Amino acid sequence: MGAWIMQGLEESRGLGAERSSAQQRRLVFEHTIEGLFRISLRHRLSALAWQSLREAGLDLSRPLAPAYPYETWKRALEISVADLYPFLPREEAWRRMGRDVVDGMMRTVLGRAMVGVSRLLGPLRSLRRLNNTLRSADNYVESRLTELSPTSCEVWINEVMEQPSYYQGVLEACLTLAGGREIRTRLLSRDGRGARFHVEWEE
Incomplete structure (x- = not known):
């Protein structure tokens, strides 16, 4: 009986570890995928890119x-950036992809x-809600805001890929x-996987 108890404890620990691992998995939510690939990029990607997406595990022909x-x-x-912006400098290509993602999600x-x-709040108050905005897209990106003036901030993001x-x-x-x-x-x-940015704007 003692052996059965020990076996049960070991199995419980294993299940707990599996649950913990599942909870820690980094996931991107459905509406983020929908916004980018079914709205923003729907008519812009080549047939080869759509095939590459399927091979990467993203089959947009299915629910x-x-x-x-x-x-x-x-x-x-990465597939989308290479397909859409092959002749741009890498940094500008990824900057445009960031805009594409927001355009689709919105x-x-x-x-x-x-x-x-966002339009009601304006730029600064919208940035104060940035962490919530980012967390609506996935379960792993977090941000912190340091306000420098009414029209400038420093933004730290924990994961920038x-x-x-x-x-x-x-x-x-x-x-x-906004x-x-x-x-x-x-x-x-x-900062490791993250980065810190300076952001400023005109009202």
Whole structure:
């Protein structure tokens, strides 16, 4: 009987570890995929790119899953950047992809509601909600904001997929939706998987 108890404890520990591992999986949510690939890029990607996406685990001809692994999302972005912006410098290509993602997401049902709120709040107050905005797209990206003035901030993001300019594009697009003008973003430093940016705009 003691052996059975010990076996049960070991199995419980194993199940607990599996649950913990599942909870820690980095996932991108369905509406993020929908916004980019079914709205923003729907008529822009080549047939070869769509085939590459299927091979990477993202088959847009089928109903979308509730969420997709980080690795699939990252690979899908790499395929899209290479297909859409082959002649641009790498940083500018990824910056444009960041804008494409926001453009698509903001045209989903959830995104349209967020756009209305952003326009009411304006740039600074929208940035104060940036962490919530980012967390609506996936379960792993987090941000912190340091306000420098009414029209400038430092933004730290914990995961930039080795492409900081992608998040510069995201920030620029979000601020544009909130009514910002003459938006400027600058990479200040890299921090492990993350990065810190300086952001400023005109009201």
